[in-house]
Amino acid sequence: xxxxxxxxxxxxxxxxxxxxxxxxxxxxxxxxxxxxxxxxxxxxxxxxxxxxxxxxxxxxxxxxxxxxxxxxxxxxxxxxxxxxxxxxxxxxxxxxxxxxxxxxxxxxxxxxxxx
Amino acid sequence: xxxxxxxxxxxxxxxxxxxxxxxxxxxxxxxxxxxxxxxxxxxxxxxxxxxxxxxxxxxxxxxxxxxxxxxxxxxxxxxxxxxxxxxxxxxxxxxxxxxxxxxxxxxxxxxxxxx
Numbered sequence: 001x002x003x004x005x006x007x008x009x010x011x012x013x014x015x016x017x018x019x020x021x022x023x024x025x026x027x028x029x030x031x032x033x034x035x036x037x038x039x040x041x042x043x044x045x046x047x048x049x050x051x052x053x054x055x056x057x058x059x060x061x062x063x064x065x066x067x068x069x070x071x072x073x074x075x076x077x078x079x080x081x082x083x084x085x086x087x088x089x090x091x092x093x094x095x096x097x098x099x100x101x102x103x104x105x106x107x108x109x110x111x112x113x114x115x
Numbered sequence: 116x117x118x119x120x121x122x123x124x125x126x127x128x129x130x131x132x133x134x135x136x137x138x139x140x141x142x143x144x145x146x147x148x149x150x151x152x153x154x155x156x157x158x159x160x161x162x163x164x165x166x167x168x169x170x171x172x173x174x175x176x177x178x179x180x181x182x183x184x185x186x187x188x189x190x191x192x193x194x195x196x197x198x199x200x201x202x203x204x205x206x207x208x209x210x211x212x213x214x215x216x217x218x219x220x221x222x223x224x225x226x227x228x229x230x
Binding site for chain 2: 033041042056058059104106107108
């Protein structure tokens with residue numbers, strides 16, 4: 001079984017540019033999450049999809065961030081325009097069910113550097 | 116405002132000895148707690164969890180203890196092995212209380228097991 005895959009693994013962009021991160025969850029996992037870790041800080045929740053619907057987007061920092069999950073399969077997270085404070089590692093995770101006993105499976109993350 | 120705190124950024128332990136990683140939380144609505152382990156350039160992987168109705172959960176060399184009155188949990192690894200060297204994240208959820216499925220993470224503790 002393939003794990004959660006994220007692309008790209010690294011991205012370096014200039015302030016003001018646009019970047020799109022992609023996440024492919026484990027096949028059959030309806031729940032997809034985006035998290036972010038800013039250097040040295042905690043991993044913070046961004047949003048949660050159930051299939052193609054946004055279940056919870058309370059962690060999205062501002063309207064420069066747009067997440068989509070068309071068709072309920074892969075998801076994209078677009079940052080436009082990027083700011084310096086957006087630098088960090090963006091993790092995607094998926095789970096089979098929405099529940100305490102269904103642990104999240106994380107991808108390896110996309111390291112975003114905004115210069 | 117950080118709701119899950121790991122006050123020790125690093126810990127070094129001799130192989131074969133016990134590793135104790137600590138975590139404190141502030142939100143009394145948290146009802147489920149997890150530990151994740153993270154190797155460099157990889158995403159966090161689920162290790163062990165505990166519900167707030169329990170005070171201990173054991174899985175092989177890993178045991179998690181929960182002290183609700185002190186809002187404190189700890190992860191014990193015994194005996195520690197060099198392969199346990201990684202960053203350990205404590206995480207908490209208030210799903211039963213709030214219905215929200217997002218996790219709140221601490222900043223992590225880097226464990227080094229010395230051969």
